[in-house]
Amino acid sequence: MGAPEEVIFATQTNLACSYSRMGRNGEAVQMERDVYSGRLKLNGEENYETLVAANNYANTLVDLERFEEARSLLPKTIPVARRFLGEGNRLTLKMRSLYGWAIYKDTRAALDDLREAVTTLEDAKRIARRVFGGAHPLVAEIELSLRESRAALRARETAPSGSA
Numbered sequence: 001m002g003a004p005e006e007v008i009f010a011t012q013t014n015l016a017c018s019y020s021r022m023g024r025n026g027e028a029v030q031m032e033r034d035v036y037s038g039r040l041k042l043n044g045e046e047n048y049e050t051l052v053a054a055n056n057y058a059n060t061l062v063d064l065e066r067f068e069e070a071r072s073l074l075p076k077t078i079p080v081a082r083r084f085l086g087e088g089n090r091l092t093l094k095m096r097s098l099y100g101w102a103i104y105k106d107t108r109a110a111l112d113d114l115r116e117a118v119t120t121l122e123d124a125k126r127i128a129r130r131v132f133g134g135a136h137p138l139v140a141e142i143e144l145s146l147r148e149s150r151a152a153l154r155a156r157e158t159a160p161s162g163s164a
Contacts, residue, residue, distance in 0.1 A: 005042050009035050009049070013056065025064050032057040046084040048091070051077060055095050062098060067106035074099040088131035090138060096124040097142045104149035114153040121146040 003011075012035050019028035036053040043050050054077040061070040074095060081092040103109050103117035125142045132139055 005038065006049075009038055009042075009053070013053065016056065016060075020060060020063070025060055029057065029060040029064060029066075032060050045077070045080045048085070051081050051085065051091055051095070055091060055098065058095070058098055058102070062102045062105065065105075067102050067109075070102040071099070071106075074102065088127055090132075093124050093128050093131075093138060093142070096120055097138075097145055100124070100149055101145050104145075104152045111153075111156055114149065114156055117149045118146070118153055121149055 012031050016028040016031040016035065019025070019031065032053065036050070036057045039047065039050040039053045045051075054073060058070045058073050058077075061067075061073070078092070078095050078099060081089065081095055085092050100117040100121040103113050103120075106113075109117070121142060125139065125146055128136065128139045128142050
């Protein structure tokens, strides 16, 4: 109908959010993948809207427990966010937190992966506290993920041989 691609992507993003809220994550993830791919082509990787699309896509992948796919996407986009937006940017920190979450929620994650999740979340927490202060909701979210990731690591480290 002649609408600019930016408008189409924004509309698709809103529709994907609606699908997610209705529990239709399968449809949401397809649309988010398409939006991310389209934004990548249109705007390139060093673009705020492209990074938001990557985060949305990865978040839905995690919601669907498609951890490997999220863990494949985020290590490509996090360095771009760190370079383009900065270490203390809210989106950068959310992406790092999501990456840690995608690791420790995956019951198939290796012990070294769990250690990476804890390290990633510790670093994100330190930066978020410095930038936003201890009362910020993002800090609380990262702290909760950090506690859960440490518990997952402890459980795996203390599991009897052969049960992990």
